[in-house]
Amino acid sequence: MSKTLRTLKVVIPDGNPLNYKQVVGGSDCVMHVLSRSFCISENLNELKGMQRPALYLLIDEGGKGYIGQTKGFAARVKDHLAKKPWWTRAYVFVSASGLYNTANVEYLEYIAIRAAQESASYDMSDNGQTPTNPTLHEWDRPEFDEVFEQIKFFLLCERCFIFEKVEECAAPAAPPLEKQEPPHPLFYAKRKGIVAKGYPLLDGTKSFVVLKGSLLNVEVTPSFDFLKQREKVLESCVLKSKEAYELCEDYVFTSPSSASGVCNGYSSNGFEDWKLEDGTTLKSYLDQITK
Structure with a gap:
């Protein structure tokens, strides 16, 4: 051919x-x-x-x-x-x-x-x-x-x-697997049962992608540092319930902390607040892969 x-x-x-x-x-x-x-x-x-x-x-x-x-x-x-x-x-x-x-x-x-x-x-x-x-x-x-x-x-x-x-364009059926691994390890940020998920870009910057379908807390603390950025992100959200907004598209943040802060509604350390399902923090994960 x-x-x-x-x-x-x-x-x-x-x-x-x-x-x-x-x-x-x-x-x-x-x-x-x-x-x-x-x-x-x-x-x-x-x-x-x-x-x-x-x-x-x-x-x-x-x-x-x-x-x-x-x-x-x-x-x-x-x-x-x-x-x-x-x-x-x-x-x-x-x-x-x-x-x-x-x-x-x-x-x-x-x-x-x-x-x-x-x-x-x-x-x-x-x-x-x-x-x-x-x-x-x-x-x-x-x-x-x-x-x-x-x-x-x-x-x-x-x-x-x-x-x-x-x-x-349909791909051939793949053999059955017990569990399909996601293309990126997924990290979760949680507050009062509201869960956001995403992953670090690992492109030489500190950028962090929060995925479509993630939930953002409606409640914001008085000392919150990312109000302007949150207002911009909410333009890409719909109100899911009295407690949460839902993100309608993947959104790239400049840092893990701005991502977790906007999602949780309070200022936070994203390197500690984003965690794998097994509880591993983003900081620990990044330390492991850069050794």
């Missing part, structure tokens, strides 16, 4: 790949990957490409998707933040040189929605009916068919299978 080498370049402007990154490779098409919390907290008008015609996808981890086109994602996303509470990640595709026009992205939207509906891999109910075949010169269509193939490749590298048929 012949193989063709393909190269992608990934740029992570703020150092946190779960917040925002740009991906380029082999064509004029650029993919911007943005978390919902990044779209809420940052001024997207300051990002190059966010005011250009674009194809975009909204995705959640549960297999729901939405495809659209816009004259500028920075303005369009405000409506989606207000009216579509379910999505956690956006993929935005623009021309690096600004060559795409409205007709181009309308055509990309048309073939993208058709491909997603035919694959039936994601719930596309928010898209309703397939848009009508747009007016694009026949001699331009092959060029944008190639752009769409590049978009599909980008998404495959992101492990987003929205355009792949279920039987094509």
Whole structure:
């Protein structure tokens, strides 16, 4: 079987790949990957490409998707933040040189929605009916068919299978195991029965990822040090009960202490408060693996 080498370049402007990154490779098409919390907290008008015609996808981890086109994602996303509470990640595709026009992205939207509906891999109910075949010169269509193939490749590298048929992207059944090990050792922070879980990035920084589904205490102590950061995190949460918020997406903190503090609602030492199931503290774990 012949193989063709393909190269992608990934740029992570703020150092946190779960917040925002740009991906380029082999064509004029650029993919911007943005978390919902990044779209809420940052001024997207300051990002190059966010005011250009674009194809975009909204995705959640549960297999729901939405495809659209816009004259500028920075303005369009405000409506989606207000009216579509379910999505956690956006993929935005623009021309690096600004060559795409409205007709181009309308055509990309048309073939993208058709491909997603035919694959039936994601719930596309928010898209309703397939848009009508747009007016694009026949001699331009092959060029944008190639752009769409590049978009599909980008998404495959992101492990987003929205355009792949279920039987094509399904992995062979693995032999039964007594217990599947998580990709990262999971640490837990608990207060009054409210449990958050996450893991250290181990990327040379002190960054700590708190996972989607973690619970944050509603109650905050008077001496709490992370009020502003907590307010920002709560934009990515829903009220689960009188006692707890639930985090709707993975969230990267700059340190274990800010992570445990925001989750528990009081100032804490994250290296001691984050613990494995067996009670091992994060500090002890890090000491062991760095020996």
